[in-house]
Amino acid sequence: MYNIWHIRSVPDINMSAVMVPKKVTRKWEKLPGKNTFCCDGRVMMARQKGVFYLTLFLIIGTCSLFFAFECPYLGVHLSPAIPVFAVVLFLFVMAVLLRTSFSDPGVLPRALPDEAAFIEMEIEAAIGSVPAGQRPPPRIRNVQINNQIVKLKYCYTCKIFRPPRASHCSICDNCVDRFDHHCPWVGNCVGKRNYRYFYLFTLSLSLLTVYIFTFDIVHVVLRSLESDFVTTIKETPGTVLEVLICFFTLWSVVGLTGFHTYLITLNQTTNEDIKGSWTGKNRVQNPYSHRNVIKNCCEVLCGPAYPSVLDRRGVMTEETPAVPQEPEAKSAPPPQTTRTTAPLIPNEHTPDDTKTKLAAAPEEEEKPHLPQDTPLPPLDTSAGPRPDPQSPQ
């Protein structure tokens, strides 16, 4: 917490000055959207973090069992490189996981009132007059990218025309650049800024899972040669648990890594793949692909590290304009929304949605193996001061 100490003079006491801490308001405290911020704005996550804690627990728990039960034996009987490599891999997995979860995925800040008004003016000028009783046409801008017509949709929440490949995440209530999907396992959206960390996380986690699974089997086999199988299990009970966890994790994580490798070679996002944006019907092709697998991989994984355009740690001054909140969408959070099953497809906002947001249940598809998100337990509120959009500024 950054504090400014300023001197306040107290005239009726002999002491001439009293030091009083003055709290500085940082911009993250007034940001709209449903994010949680920690460490004075340095850490940014989604609101629902239960599944993220589960991910942490599973990884740390399984690795701890591996280091406790298998590593001593394997380090001595096979090679000390085995536990060393396991430690390195574990640290790498944790580093990229935390990087994915804690970083800004590429959130686009909402338009300030002047900009929003300017865009409205342009739209109205383009549409002209609409006959009474008729619905106004959808707000779409067409741009030509690499000889393809790409439609830019207007976001009614953020009051901007979304850049190409950006999408609005209904869970975090932000427009995210190069939106891939919202991942409950990492507790954050996956977008332009953290996609490579997410991919490295799935890749390294696959390696770690395969590694632990393999050496569990090797360990059980080696030990069973000395004593018998039942004694081995009795001596290292953790092995059974590890093998079980690794077995089930393998299928999902390795599958996910394969899927994202496929997407990267085509320079596509999960969002575009699900919506079938570039399936080839109407002769529409992906305008962002370099048509070269290596070039696509290089761009996605080794491209420049984009900075965050969301100024979280800037100090709010009196002149800093605040983004106006939408009162009808943000009164007491409805129970359906917080208990939503983790959708992969963001709920795109239309003018009807913003008005009936409270009543409508989210209509996203859900993958069967994703768990149901529970409402926030009290533990989560201790993660840091979370900006409450309802509180008067």
Place this chain on the structure above:
Amino acid sequence: MIHILHRFFFPFLQTHSLQDLRQQAPVAAKVFVQRDYTSGTICQFQTKFPAALETRIDKQQFEDTIRKLNSLYAEAEKLGGRSYLEGCLACLTAYTIFLCMETHYEKVLKKIANYIQDQNDKIYAPRGLLLIDPIERGLRVVEITVFEDRSTGPGR
């Protein structure tokens, strides 16, 4: 009045204070130069000259400013040996290197901030205009604040 303030205060105040001072002058209009997506998702701005600036600034000067900004952003986002090297090195250190090192993009953003400051001081402030760094608007628009023109005679 703005010219007098500019000449008197500029040697003494930090530049952001100069902008704060400018904000106290009445704002006539705000012009937003939108992004140009024809080359894809890289950050480029449209060079189309906005009608609201016709009486204030030369079309060529405006286009030069925008073109220079576009080239700086292109330099920041360039896919080449340098960005690949930076990416691989960062990956090998599990991205902990970014805790102490500045990325190439951030270095170019500083260059852009200096360029905009320079342009404001030399060209735009004398004409009663103010360029806002696009990073403060999420790299979506180049906002140009048009102050009320109180000087006698043409703005040039």
